[in-house]
Amino acid sequence: MNKLVTENLAKVERRVQAACARAGRSRDEVTLIAVSKTKPVSLIEELLPGGTRDFGENKVQELCEKCEQLPGDIRWHLIGHLQRNKVKYVVDKACLIHSVDSLRLAQAVSQEGVKKQVTVPILIEVNMAGEESKFGVKPQEAESLIREIARLPAVSVQGLMTIAPFVSDPEENRIHFANMKKLCVDIKGKNIDNVNMNVLSMGMTGDYEVAIEEGATMIRVGTGIFGERKFGERLETMQ
Secondary structure (H helix, E strand, O other), X not given: OOHHXXXXXXXXXXXXXXXXXXOOOOHHHOEEEEEOOOOOHHHHHHHHHHOOOEEEEOOHHHHHXXXXXXXXXXXXXXXXXXXXXXXXXXXXXXXXXXXXXXXXXXXXXXXXXXHHOOXXXXXXXXXXXXXXXXXXXXXXXXXXXXXXXXXXXXXXXXXXXXXXXXXOOHHHHHHHHHHHHHHHHHHHOOOOOOEEEXXXXXXXXXXXXXXXXXXXXXXXXOHHHHOOOXXXXXXXXXX
16 A cells, blocks of 8 residues: 555645635535546555545546546546547547647547547636647637637537646746636636536646635646656646
């Protein structure tokens, strides 16, 4: 057994509860996604007895392999960049695809959803901070993209997702989270058919408390639960 993982999860859970309390929100409003990318099945199994069922993966192949080995009631979230040629493998396995950022990708998801007779829940990834290294649609283009995607069959837009900049002080990302919440509210207010803006996926290990205070309904925590990853990339260590 790896008690460290369950202890880490308990610490994260306490911080989530405290952030919800500060924001005057119910704990039930926030889904904690344990980002298990690159981690072995055995570590995921450590969290199952405690009731954790939402896990996030970056890569389609890894999600599919783990899906086959673990209980069927796990909710798998695809949080990494999705290539169109991989869509067919994941539309009937992921409970939510967080990273749709173009009409072409949405069309591929739609086509595979129709083939497999499933409606695929997706989030639109927004590059809120305008970082060149990140995927995501520009904030000012999000609504028009959503209107186009909403017309597609077998796709259901559930909300928005963003990956905030890597910062040492989480307060620096508060403005991006606040702007995401505003964008989400604005689009929700347009009452677009086949669009419900109930999900706001933002906040990672370094800044999830600020994200919760600004309205996140899903947070993606990997390092805080599973520990550091053996990668040089900052994005890999901070999810």
